[in-house]
Amino acid sequence: MAFHPTTLLEPHTPPALTTEPHVIVRGERLTVWDREGRSYLDATSGMLCTNLGYSQPRLVRAAERQMARLPFFASFAHRTADVALALADDLARLAPLPMGRTFFANSGAEANDSAFKLAWYYHRCLGRYGRSTVISQERGYHGTTVAAGSATGLDFVHRGFGLPLPSFVTVACPDPHGPLREGLSEDRFVDRLVGRLERLIEHEGPDTVAAFIAEPILGAGGLIIPPPGYYPRVQEVLARHDILFVVDEVVTGFGRTGSMFATTEFGLAPDLITLAKGLSSAYAPISAVMVGQRVMDTIADRSPDVGAFGHGFTYSGHPVAAAVAREALAIVVEEDVPGHVRETAPTLMTALADAFGGEACVRDVRGYGFLAAVTFVTGAGGLPEGEWGARVMSEAVEHGLLVRAVGDTVIVAPPLVSTGEEIRTMVGLLEKAYRAAL
Numbered sequence: 001m002a003f004h005p006t007t008l009l010e011p012h013t014p015p016a017l018t019t020e021p022h023v024i025v026r027g028e029r030l031t032v033w034d035r036e037g038r039s040y041l042d043a044t045s046g047m048l049c050t051n052l053g054y055s056q057p058r059l060v061r062a063a064e065r066q067m068a069r070l071p072f073f074a075s076f077a078h079r080t081a082d083v084a085l086a087l088a089d090d091l092a093r094l095a096p097l098p099m100g101r102t103f104f105a106n107s108g109a110e111a112n113d114s115a116f117k118l119a120w121y122y123h124r125c126l127g128r129y130g131r132s133t134v135i136s137q138e139r140g141y142h143g144t145t146v147a148a149g150s151a152t153g154l155d156f157v158h159r160g161f162g163l164p165l166p167s168f169v170t171v172a173c174p175d176p177h178g179p180l181r182e183g184l185s186e187d188r189f190v191d192r193l194v195g196r197l198e199r200l201i202e203h204e205g206p207d208t209v210a211a212f213i214a215e216p217i218l219g220a221g222g223l224i225i226p227p228p229g230y231y232p233r234v235q236e237v238l239a240r241h242d243i244l245f246v247v248d249e250v251v252t253g254f255g256r257t258g259s260m261f262a263t264t265e266f267g268l269a270p271d272l273i274t275l276a277k278g279l280s281s282a283y284a285p286i287s288a289v290m291v292g293q294r295v296m297d298t299i300a301d302r303s304p305d306v307g308a309f310g311h312g313f314t315y316s317g318h319p320v321a322a323a324v325a326r327e328a329l330a331i332v333v334e335e336d337v338p339g340h341v342r343e344t345a346p347t348l349m350t351a352l353a354d355a356f357g358g359e360a361c362v363r364d365v366r367g368y369g370f371l372a373a374v375t376f377v378t379g380a381g382g383l384p385e386g387e388w389g390a391r392v393m394s395e396a397v398e399h400g401l402l403v404r405a406v407g408d409t410v411i412v413a414p415p416l417v418s419t420g421e422e423i424r425t426m427v428g429l430l431e432k433a434y435r436a437a438l
C-alpha cells in the first residue's frame with residue numbers, strides 16, 4: 001500500500017517528524033507484523049486494550065453480522081438500536097455497583113467527560129449549583145479532551161493548551177515509591193495522602209466539589225499501585241462531603257486485575273464507573289459510563305425540574321461497536337478471562353523478578369494481574385536518569401517485542417489471553433533488550 005508519510009497527523013508524536021512511521025499491517029493473537037514482514041509480540045495489548053488478542057474470529061464475525069443487519073442507528077429522542085439496549089443489559093448483569101443505567105460514548109476520554117457532566121447534572125438536580133470542582137490525582141490519566149485532559153494529572157497533556165480548566169484540581173499521587181512516602185510506614189503514608197485530600201476539600205470549600213476521579217491502579221502515569229488502605233479512607237472522606245466517586249476502569253475493566261472489575265478486586269463503592277478499551281477488546285471504538293443507582297434515581301426523579309440531560313454523541317451505542325462489545329463480553333465470561341489472569345499473573349511477576357530483581361539498575365519490579373512494570377535507576381554501568389524507558393523500548397523493538405515506557409519505567413501488559421509460556425517468552429525478550437541497552 002503506497003502512501004505519503006506526511007499526510008497523517010499522528011497522536012502523541014512531534015509534528016516536525018517527516019520520516020516514515022513504523023507501519024503495522026496485520027495482527028494475529030499476540031503478534032503484529034510490520035510492512036517489512038517483521039513480527040512483534042505485543043506486550044502492550046495495543047494500548048492496554050486488545051485484551052483478547054488480534055484477529056479473534058468471533059469478534060470479526062460479530063462485526064460482519066451487525067454491519068449487514070443494521071450498520072448504524074442513532075440513539076436519540078427515545079429511539080435506539082436493539083443491540084445498544086442488549087449491551088446495556090449485559091453490563092447491568094456484570095456491574096460491580098448497585099446499578100442505575102449505562103451511558104455509551106466512543107472513547108475513554110468521552111466516557112470521563114460524560115461522567116463529569118453526569119456529576120454536575122446530579123448536583124444541579126439537587127439544587128447544588130455551586131458544585132463544579134472535580135478532583136483528580138497527580139499523574140492520573142483520564143484522556144486528552146479538554147475536560148478529561150484537565151483531570152489528567154500529567155503536564156504534557158496541559159502544556160500550551162491552557163489546561164487544566166479552572167474547575168479541575170489535583171491531589172497528591174498515591175505512589176508508594178514517590179517523595180511523599182519519605183520513609184513513612186504504609187499506614188502513615190495513607191494518613192498523609194488522606195490528610196492532603198481533606199485539606200484540599202476544605203480549601204476549595206466542600207460545597208463546591210462535585211466529584212473525585214481516580215484509576216484503581218494508575219497506568220499511563222507509570223503503573224502506580226496505591227497502598228490497599230488508601231481508597232477505603234478516600235471513600236470515607238468523599239462520603240462525608242457527598243462528593244461523587246468516579247472510578248476510571250478504562251484500563252482495569254474486564255479482567256486485567258484478575259477480577260472482572262478492579263472495583264470488586266479492591267472493594268470500591270463508586271457512584272460512576274467509566275469503561276472503554278477492553279469493553280470491545282478495542283475491535284470497535286466504544287466506551288461506557290455505568291451510572292450507579294443513587295445518581296440515576298436522583299437524575300430520573302429530578303430531571304423534569306432541570307431539563308433533559310443535554311449530552312450525547314452521534315455514535316453513542318453505535319450498533320456495530322455494541323455488537324462487538326457484546327461478543328467480547330461473552331468471550332470474557334465464557335472463557336473466564338479474569339480467572340485466567342488471576343492464575344497466570346504469578347508467572348508474569350516471577351519471570352520479571354527472576355530477570356530484573358537482582359539488577360543494580362532496577363529500583364523495583366511491581367505488578368497486579370496482567371499489569372506489571374520495571375522501574376530503572378542510574379546504577380553501576382547503567383544509563384543516565386530519564387533514558388531508560390526510551391532505550392529499553394527501542395531495543396525491545398529490535399528484539400521483536402513491543403512494550404510501553406513512561407520515563408524510567410517499562411510497562412508490560414500482555415493481552416489477557418496470553419499463556420504462561422508466552423509471557424515467559426515476552427519477559428525473556430525484554431531481558432535481552434535491557435542487556436543490549438546497557
Ligand code: PLP
Nearest residue numbers: 107108109141142143215250251
Ligand atoms: N482512562 C484511562 C485510565 C486510560 O488509560 C485512558 C487511555 O489510555 C483513557 C482514560 C482515555 O481513553 P481514550 O484514549 O480512549 O480517550
